[in-house]
Structures are given as C-alpha cells and as structure tokens.
Amino acid sequence: MTDNPTNKPTRRRLPPWLRRPLPAGATYHCTEQTLADLALQTICTNANCPNRGQCWARGTATVLILGNICTRNCKFCSVGTGRPLPPDPSEPARVAEMARRMDLKYLVITSVNRDDLPDGGAAQFRDCIIEIRRRRPDMKFEILTPDFRRCQAQALEILRPALPFVFAHNVEVVPELYARARAGGDYRESLDLLRLAKDTYGDIITKSSIMLGLGETDEQIERALADLRAVRCDRITIGQYLKPSKDSLDVVEYVTPAKFDQWKNRALGLGFSWVCAEPFARSSYFAERDNAR
Numbered sequence: 001m002t003d004n005p006t007n008k009p010t011r012r013r014l015p016p017w018l019r020r021p022l023p024a025g026a027t028y029h030c031t032e033q034t035l036a037d038l039a040l041q042t043i044c045t046n047a048n049c050p051n052r053g054q055c056w057a058r059g060t061a062t063v064l065i066l067g068n069i070c071t072r073n074c075k076f077c078s079v080g081t082g083r084p085l086p087p088d089p090s091e092p093a094r095v096a097e098m099a100r101r102m103d104l105k106y107l108v109i110t111s112v113n114r115d116d117l118p119d120g121g122a123a124q125f126r127d128c129i130i131e132i133r134r135r136r137p138d139m140k141f142e143i144l145t146p147d148f149r150r151c152q153a154q155a156l157e158i159l160r161p162a163l164p165f166v167f168a169h170n171v172e173v174v175p176e177l178y179a180r181a182r183a184g185g186d187y188r189e190s191l192d193l194l195r196l197a198k199d200t201y202g203d204i205i206t207k208s209s210i211m212l213g214l215g216e217t218d219e220q221i222e223r224a225l226a227d228l229r230a231v232r233c234d235r236i237t238i239g240q241y242l243k244p245s246k247d248s249l250d251v252v253e254y255v256t257p258a259k260f261d262q263w264k265n266r267a268l269g270l271g272f273s274w275v276c277a278e279p280f281a282r283s284s285y286f287a288e289r290d291n292a293r
C-alpha cells in the first residue's frame with residue numbers, strides 16, 4: 001500500500017536495490033560512439049534513464065526520433081520542452097545505419113510529443129521502420145508513440161505500411177495523478193489510442209507502462225491495470241519513478257522489490273501476456289526479451 005496521505009514529497013536516500021554501478025565497458029562506449037557519430041538522440045540520455053549503463057553495455061538503446069524538444073511539459077520527465085525543429089529527412093537513414101552498426105535484431109523507437117505536426121510525427125516513425133527494414137528485413141520493431149492527440153485514426157493509418165511492430169503507448173501514471181504529473185495528457189485518450197490500435201490493426205501486440213512511487217494508492221494501480229486490460233493491452237511494464245531532473249516531481253515512495261513481485265503476479269492474473277514489474281522496469285527495458293506473445 002502506498003502510504004502517504006498528504007502526498008508531501010519525502011527526501012530519502014536511495015534504497016540499496018536502486019543503486020547501480022557507473023556505466024563502463026567496451027560495448028557501452030561503442031554504443032555511445034555510434035550514437036554520437038550518427039547524431040542520434042536517445043530517450044536513454046534525454047530521460048536520464050537509470051538503465052543506460054546496463055542497456056548500452058548490452059549493445060541496445062532506444063532511439064528518440066523527431067528531436068529532443070517536446071511540445072509538452074510532463075513533470076515526471078526531463079526531456080526539454082519548447083518549439084521543435086521540423087522532422088529531419090535524413091533521420092531514417094541515420095537510424096538504419098545505427099541498426100547496422102550495432103547489429104540490432106530488435107529496436108524500440110520513440111519520440112517526443114509533436115503536437116505541432118498534423119500527423120503527430122507518425123510519418124517519421126513509418127519512414128524509419130521502412131528504411132531499416134529495407135536494409136535489414138528481419139529486424140523487429142517496437143514503437144512507443146505519443147498519444148497522437150487530435151489525429152489518432154490518421155496516425156494509425158499512416159503507420160500501417162510499417163507493420164508489423166509492437167505498438168506501445170504509455171499511460172505513465174494512474175489517472176488521479178494526471179493533473180500533477182501529465183497535465184498535457186488525457187488518460188482516456190491514451191486508453192483510446194491503445195484500443196484503436198487493436199481495432200485498426202487486428203492482431204497487433206499492444207503495450208503500456210506505468211510508474212509507481214508518485215503517491216498513487218494500490219486501488220488506483222489496480223484500476224489502471226484493469227483499464228488497460230479493458231482495452232486489450234497485452235503487455236505492461238511497471239517501474240519505480242525516479243526523479244530525472246531537479247525540476248521534476250519528487251519521489252513519494254520507493255516501492256520494494258517484493259511489492260513489484262506482487263504487482264507482476266497481479267498483472268499476470270489480470271491477463272497481461274508479458275509483464276516486466278521491477279524497480280528498474282522502463283517501457284523499453286529488455287523489450288526484446290521473450291518476444292513471443
């Protein structure tokens with residue numbers, strides 16, 4: 001049970017299960033160099049992801065397309081906000097070259113919110129996948145998209161030529177926290193997008209993610225998981241929120257690994273076919289693992 005009725009931020013030292021070694025190793029540096037050479041952004045760096053050392057040392061990274069300036073200002077996120085640049089037509093080829101150099105078999109592609117674009121950025125996702133697949137036909141993809149506010153049906157049609165892919169969209173937090181954490185988002189719209197992806201593409205795998213430790217209650221988590229199953233969401237990651245920048249929301253609670261195990265069992269019991277629930281779980285964390293439905 002999340003026990004903080006006042007929701008006042010509490011400053012605590014990181015518990016032992018959240019301490020990690022600093023990034024190191026030849027593969028880590030190779031990943032870093034490849035991304036720098038190709039001038040690619042990742043959510044790993046822009047969101048200050050705590051898994052970067054581990055993921056990059058495994059030779060994987062989640063590419064952030066459409067720039068690193070977001071049109072929204074979510075309080076759990078450290079990605080910069082402002083007026084983004086137009087989509088870069090050279091980006092699909094650079095992402096494809098990254099896949100080649102890193103010899104990737106599975107790639108998660110995500111983007112900032114692009115409310116300035118009529119298609120929300122859908123065409124750039126499509127073009128990246130098509131370009132990579134042209135060079136590497138066996139590549140598998142997962143796209144972690146924004147909510148495509150005001151253009152959901154259009155965006156899904158634009159993405160259709162890039163099928164198959166796992167379609168991920170994160171509700172991020174329980175709906176009761178949206179006003180504080182995700183003011184530019186709409187919980188129902190996010191659920192609608194996941195439902196629409198299923199309705200539009202039929203047998204596609206859908207995925208979402210939720211962060212704990214922001215002051216939510218067990219009942220709120222339980223309801224959010226049920227809401228996701230109600231729109232036939234297949235996969236879920238449940239992880240610990242960690243304050244990514246000094247301006248981000250404070251952590252209210254560090255949820256124990258044992259509690260994450262309970263949520264994993266609960267999610268499996270609700271019918272999710274793939275669950276990653278642990279303190280360091282993030283939407284793209286080990287996304288390639290056990291990639292059968």
Ligand code: SF4
Binds near residue numbers: 061
């Ligand atoms: S979990 Fe995802 S965002 Fe974090 S470092 Fe790994 S690939 Fe990057």
